[in-house]
Amino acid sequence: xxxxxxxxxxxxxxxxxxxxxxxxxxxxxxxxxxxxxxxxxxxxxxxxxxxxxxxxxxxxxxxxxxxxxxxxxxxxxxxxxxxxxxxxxxxxxxxxxxxxxxxxxxxxxxxxxxxxxxxxxxxxxxxxxxxxxxxxxxxxxxxxxxxxxxxxxxxxxxxxxxxxxxxxxxxxxxxxxxxxxxxxxxxxxxxxxxxxxxxxxxx
Numbered sequence: 001x002x003x004x005x006x007x008x009x010x011x012x013x014x015x016x017x018x019x020x021x022x023x024x025x026x027x028x029x030x031x032x033x034x035x036x037x038x039x040x041x042x043x044x045x046x047x048x049x050x051x052x053x054x055x056x057x058x059x060x061x062x063x064x065x066x067x068x069x070x071x072x073x074x075x076x077x078x079x080x081x082x083x084x085x086x087x088x089x090x091x092x093x094x095x096x097x098x099x100x101x102x103x104x105x106x107x108x109x110x111x112x113x114x115x116x117x118x119x120x121x122x123x124x125x126x127x128x129x130x131x132x133x134x135x136x137x138x139x140x141x142x143x144x145x146x147x148x149x150x151x152x153x154x155x156x157x158x159x160x161x162x163x164x165x166x167x168x169x170x171x172x173x174x175x176x177x178x179x180x181x182x183x184x185x186x187x188x189x190x191x192x193x194x195x196x197x198x199x200x201x202x203x
Contacts, residue, residue: 020063028053028060029074036071037110041118044071071115072128079132080104083140090148091202094192097140097168102185105172108133109182112173134169141165153202160199167196 020028031052035044044067050057064070085096112133119126141164149156171191175183183191197203 020059025063026077028055028063029077032071032074033078033111036114037107040114041071046070068118068122068125072124075125075128075132080108080136083137085140085144086147089151090144090153090200091192091197093144093148094164094168094196095189097144098188098192099185101137101168101172102183102188105184105188106182109172109176113176137169138165141168148202154200158200164196164200167199168192 028049031049032044035048035052039048046057046060046067049070050060060070064073083097083100085093085100087093087096112129115125115129119129145154145161145164148154149161154161168188171188172183175181175187181187
């Protein structure tokens with residue numbers, strides 16, 4: 001499955017979906033995401049996923065006609081739950097969010113990097129990636145900011161508020177490029193204290 005149409009399967013009825021259990025379907029999705037993290041999107045093939053999941057390539061093609069459709073389905077099935085953080089202060093919330101994000105930064109950063117270029121070329125894949133990883137975190141940060149404004153910790157029109165999600169999510173992708181290491185919890189907490197909170201005028 002090095003391209004959407006190449007590496008076609010043996011003939012199958014495209015409109016007929018085989019019946020598989022939710023548990024078995026999740027095994028397919030897990031195999032897809034593992035291969036993407038380990039090999040990259042371009043190297044992902046239906047044959048490789050079939051071997052890993054111990055099924056036939058035709059089974060996968062009956063369920064998902066193309067590589068982007070298969071990956072998009074896997075992403076949506078593994079949509080991250082929004083992390084719930086409410087410490088009573090914006091500083092506490094951002095530190096707690098940094099720790100929670102840092103715990104999964106390796107897996108998520110690998111996935112974002114592996115899918116980055118492909119997602120920009122395929123709207124469905126891009127939307128699935130946003131739904132799985134980006135939007136749950138955006139919603140969590142917006143909720144933290146809303147509470148902070150209501151508590152009077154920071155003015156609603158503070159110019160730095162708009163950029164908090166970009167700071168928190170951007171540093172995850174840039175640290176591997178700059179330093180060759182993922183942004184772990186300790187690094188992200190230090191980033192919050194040294195860069196994010198001062199920009200907001202919060203101690």
